Amino acid sequence: MMRSASYGSRLIGGLSFGVMAVFFVIPLIFMVIVSFYQPDPMGFYKVDFVWENYRKFFSSFYYTVSLRSLYSSALGAILVVAFSFPLVLFVSDLSRRLQLFWIILLLSLMCLSEVIIGFAWLILMSESAGIPRFLEWLGLWENPRSLSPSFGAMMIGLVFLGFSIVSLILYPSVSRRDRRLEEAAITLGTPPAMVFFKVLLPTFRTSLLSVTLTMFVYLLGVFVMPTMLGRPKDWTMTVIISDKALGDANLPLGAALAVVMLLVTVLVLFVSAFLTRRRTA
Amino acid sequence: MAELTITNLRKSFGTFEALKDISIAVEHGEFICLLGGSGCGKTTLLRLIAGLETHDSGDIFLGGTDLTQIPRHKRNIGMVFQSLALFPHLSVGENIAYGMRLRGTSASATDQDVNRLLEMVGLSGLAPRSVDALSGGQRQRVAIARALALQPQVFLMDEPFSALDAALRDQMQKEVKRIQRDLGVTTVFVTHDQREAMALADRIVVMNGGKIEQAASPEDLYSYPATRFVAEFIGINNIVEQEGQGPIAVRPEAIAVNLDGKGLQGQVVRQRRLGALLEREVRVGGQVFQQSEIAGSGVGVNDGATVGLTWDQSKVWAIPA
Numbered sequence: 097m098m099r100s101a102s103y104g105s106r107l108i109g110g111l112s113f114g115v116m117a118v119f120f121v122i123p124l125i126f127m128v129i130v131s132f133y134q135p136d137p138m139g140f141y142k143v144d145f146v147w148e149n150y151r152k153f154f155s156s157f158y159y160t161v162s163l164r165s166l167y168s169s170a171l172g173a174i175l176v177v178a179f180s181f182p183l184v185l186f187v188s189d190l191s192r193r194l195q196l197f198w199i200i201l202l203l204s205l206m207c208l209s210e211v212i213i214g215f216a217w218l219i220l221m222s223e224s225a226g227i228p229r230f231l232e233w234l235g236l237w238e239n240p241r242s243l244s245p246s247f248g249a250m251m252i253g254l255v256f257l258g259f260s261i262v263s264l265i266l267y268p269s270v271s272r273r274d275r276r277l278e279e280a281a282i283t284l285g286t287p288p289a290m291v292f293f294k295v296l297l298p299t300f301r302t303s304l305l306s307v308t309l310t311m312f313v314y315l316l317g318v319f320v321m322p323t324m325l326g327r328p329k330d331w332t333m334t335v336i337i338s339d340k341a342l343g344d345a346n347l348p349l350g351a352a353l354a355v356v357m358l359l360v361t362v363l364v365l366f367v368s369a370f371l372t373r374r375r376t377a
Numbered sequence: 378m379a380e381l382t383i384t385n386l387r388k389s390f391g392t393f394e395a396l397k398d399i400s401i402a403v404e405h406g407e408f409i410c411l412l413g414g415s416g417c418g419k420t421t422l423l424r425l426i427a428g429l430e431t432h433d434s435g436d437i438f439l440g441g442t443d444l445t446q447i448p449r450h451k452r453n454i455g456m457v458f459q460s461l462a463l464f465p466h467l468s469v470g471e472n473i474a475y476g477m478r479l480r481g482t483s484a485s486a487t488d489q490d491v492n493r494l495l496e497m498v499g500l501s502g503l504a505p506r507s508v509d510a511l512s513g514g515q516r517q518r519v520a521i522a523r524a525l526a527l528q529p530q531v532f533l534m535d536e537p538f539s540a541l542d543a544a545l546r547d548q549m550q551k552e553v554k555r556i557q558r559d560l561g562v563t564t565v566f567v568t569h570d571q572r573e574a575m576a577l578a579d580r581i582v583v584m585n586g587g588k589i590e591q592a593a594s595p596e597d598l599y600s601y602p603a604t605r606f607v608a609e610f611i612g613i614n615n616i617v618e619q620e621g622q623g624p625i626a627v628r629p630e631a632i633a634v635n636l637d638g639k640g641l642q643g644q645v646v647r648q649r650r651l652g653a654l655l656e657r658e659v660r661v662g663g664q665v666f667q668q669s670e671i672a673g674s675g676v677g678v679n680d681g682a683t684v685g686l687t688w689d690q691s692k693v694w695a696i697p698a
Contacts, residue, residue, distance in 0.1 A: 274460050274462060276459070276460045277462045279427075279429050279456075279458070279462065280456065280462035280463075280523075281464075282428075282429070282449055283427055283428075283449070283450070283452075283454060283455070283456045283524075284475050284476035284479065284523070284527065285450050285451070285476050285479045285480060285527065286450055286479060287450055288450065294479075298466040298467075299465055299466055
């Protein structure tokens with residue numbers, strides 16, 4: 097019995113490993129191979145082994161774009177978590193019924209596609225309707241103009257996109273936290289307004305860091321928000337890659353850029369994992 | 378004058394009345410146990426003293442000042458929680474020093490105090506440890522040291538030992554009692570375990586349904602229960618209804634068994650020997666009496682035998698109406 101049980105679990109493990117290999121590792125290997133091919137303006141590529149595509153990355157344009165991508169993803173991830181965590185804390189102290197309402201709201205936000213959210217914000221920030229008009233009506237803005245495309249508009253889009261995901265990731269552990277910890281801090285003289293900084297932030301430090309990293313990686317791959325709400329100079333590497341690979345039909349360059357971004361992401365994750373481990377030790 | 382005075386305190390959660398008109402005075406240096414089943418209001422009363430809940434009406438005075446007018450983080454109380462609530466991101470020493478650092482006590486004075494407190498609870502040298510690296514009993518000690526670090530005017534404990542095994546609980550009870558005596562700090566301890574209450578308290582406050590049934594020394598509570606609830610709740614008691622008078626409470630050890638046809642006649646249902654003690658259950662009519670004696674001190678009978686039950690009238694307690 098024992099043998100067959102472990103055989104079964106091995107089979108399931110092997111199966112998921114196989115699926116991973118087929119759908120993730122093989123395309124990855126293919127991408128790495130293609131990144132060394134010669135671009136061919138007539139077709140997609142010519143089989144070869146050249147460093148040319150990687151050399152292009154170190155031209156200032158791609159270099160700047162990738163740094164910008166890292167910057168906007170990191171800023172977006174930090175903002176998402178900075179908004180979500182206090183909200184989740186607030187929601188977790190509401191009555192059961194209101195908590196359920198919030199969760200359903202967040203889940204329905206997740207159901208909306210990136211395109212719909214992007215369009216909604218596009219309308220909200222447009223000159224003819226939405227926020228600029230509203231500000232004019234309030235008398236706060238005399239000569240309103242469209243707020244998008246801009247870096248700020250793109251950030252709003254990114255934050256909105258990640259908000260429900262981060263909130264739903266944080267909710268279970270936040271709602272099940274030991275509230276006696278906060279009460280203990282109060283009986284020991286912590287002013288209630290300081291409890292967030294003295295107790296909640298430090299106790300959730302590890303999960304906040306890991307969810308920020310998750311968000312960072314997620315936002316690096318976001319495609320629609322930058323194209324819809326950002327200016328061309330705000331475009332992230334994802335947009336440039338698809339632009340090169342599909343627009344210019346230069347698949348080898350796109351593949352090389354993707355490989356570099358992947359390496360940079362892995363490096364960033366390793367460094368932050370190393371830093372968090374050192375701090376908790 | 379009493380250190381902690383609570384008068385006509387009331388608290389409701391929605392339609393549920395958790396505390397119904399509670400009044401009690403705790404003397405300086407006294408060790409009080411709030412004893413009762415779940416939902417009796419004992420923890421609510423403790424949390425009201427700590428300011429972790431707001432009361433509906435009534436007064437709480439601590440050393441002459443109205444506690445209800447003081448913000449909860451400025452009340453001079455130390456509290457040990459059931460879950461202990463040690464800060465997981467801080468070391469043992471930092472946990473204990475938390476309140477002192479917040480008050481701006483100098484680093485050297487804080488270190489000195491932390492070492493003194495660790496010594497008091499028997500954890501010298503463990504200040505740099507992570508709280509996750511401690512055993513259950515050690516964590517209890519850290520929680521106690523942390524709560525006492527600010528030299529509170531009143532020390533509150535909410536079932537701190539309920540998660541410990543019997544032997545460790547016994548040991549922690551002795552330690553808490555010793556520390557409390559040494560410091561002379563007024564203490565309110567919540568428990569549902571009457572053995573624990575008996576072992577610790579100068580005075581036990583028995584609570585039931587949001588009211589105080591009786592507040593008395595462990596001895597008085599056992600010998601002179603004020604209500605039928607207390608008589609049945611504390612230890613084992615035989616409640617005997619008498620015609621024309623109120624019920625009386627007879628402890629098992631006050632009853633003697635005879636084979637001479639004296640007293641109430643009944644059948645022995647069950648007997649069991651627990652070390653030095655012999656316990657019997659004797660059915661008299663519709664009531665089963667609990668009787669106990671030092672093994673070998675009385676007559677030997679078999680199960681099913683008809684015996685007589687008599688008791689010394691001086692050891693019988695008439696439950697006040």
